[in-house]
Amino acid sequence: MKLEGTYTFKAPQDVVYKLLLDPAALRACMPGCERMEETAPDVYEATMKVGVASVKGTFTGKVQLKDKRPPAAFTMAVEGSGTVGFMKGEGVVELVAQGGQTEVKWSGDAQVGGLIAGVGQRMIGGVSKMMIGQFFKMMEDQLGKGGAR
Amino acid sequence: MKPAQFEYFDPGTLDEALKLLRDHGDDAKVLAGGQSLVPLMNFRLARPKVIVDVNKIPGLDYVRDVDGMIHIGALTRQRTVETSSVIKGKCPLLTEATYWVGHLAIRTRGTVGGTIAHADPAAEYPCVLSALGGQVVVKGPAGERVLTADDFFVTFLTTALQPTEMVTEVRFPTVPPEAGWAFVEFSRRHGDFAIVGVAAMVQLDKQRKCTDARIALCGVGGTPFKARSAEAILKGTEVTDKVIQAAAEKVGGEVEPEGDLHGSAEYRKHLAKVLTGRTLRKALEKAGKVG
Helix, strand or coil: CCCEEEECCCCCCHHHHHHHHHHHHHHCCCCCEEEEEEECCCEEEEEEEEEEEEEEEEEEEEEEEEECCCCCCCEEEEEEEEEEEEEEEEEEEEEEEEEEEEEEEEEEEEEEEEEHHHHHHHHHHHHHHHHHHHHHHCCCCCHHHHCCC | CCCCEEEEEECHHHHHHHHHHHHHHEEEECCCCCCHHHHHCCCECCCCCCCEECCCCCCCCCEEEEECCEEEEEEEEEHHHHHHHHHHHHHHHHHHHHHCCCCHHHHHHHHHHHHHHHCCCHHHHHHHHHCCCCCCEEECCCCCEEEEEEHEEECCCEEEECCCCEEEEEEECCCCCCCEEEEEEEECCCCCCCEEEEEEEECCCCCCCCEEEEEEEECCCCEECHHHHHHHHHCEEEHHHHHHHHHHHHHHHHHCCCCCCCCCCCHHHHHHHHHHHHHHHHHHHHHCCCC
């Protein structure tokens, strides 16, 4: 499953880069994040409860940050499994300065398997995109609260 | 397959049901016809801790014609809608859409309030409600709220309904007798989830100029897609084939569906365009012919 999109932050590129890699901000903004700990440099273990309405599953997995090129780009590898299936994917996040604003472009490929992929197939793409959108929106709200400055 | 363990309640009154929802909040789920919830529970994709079965509550099963609106009790079965002469007379678009809701066995059990509250992006009733600009009545601890379709549907399977609230009535505006209407849907097999579906209602004056147009699509996003720009293209014009084509192209250009096993995003956009054109032509054939 290919996923891509953009989100524009009303903040400079270096501020946004720092924010996107700030564990405290990530913990606060990842949808349904119940736990997130750094187990090695740039490797995090997380438990997330994700889904919509009554259709929710708990995933436990690993997030690894790679190819960091501040303040322009980084790669994020995610893998996790839980009660309703498993997921594995890698995404590239690019930050493009546009005046005082920053356009964040994200694109990646995810494999989703198990029950959720079989039965929930119709909605996985749309729901994933929606959750990524929510994540960026909440990250931007963090800027307002003075996070990562 | 069997569901995960849950606690079961079957309250005899609406007040008791609302009290149970207040006590259990997010852990509780309302069971009406069970045609979506029970399969999700059997697959264990949904694991509600508490089930509040509302089937024993009297007075939630009715169809009433009230001042230009058809009021339908939340517990009314879809099969009752399908065979209701009041609905066939005053809101035939809903009768036609009902034909596409699952299969006969599903419609016999499935309820109007259930399909609205479940808010499946491919479902027919939310699409018709959005097209006609209907309302959803919900009851909760703070009393009654009446929401428009636009405010009610939030995203995939998500509505403005709070965990402590329950849908009690759905209101569909009546279709004027001189208006034309149609519901067209495409899926691989009849009764499958719609890949794309379109609901439309068109009204013409004596010069066959369009005075009102209502269009909505299902299967192209998280909520029903209300085709406002396409409606604007039709309104005030003499609806020629060229105008229909322009409206259909507008819809195809505006929708942003996701791809899945059943069809790519591009295919869905194409279907949205083609089916909008077909639905409008079908609706126009009926417009101006009373009865």
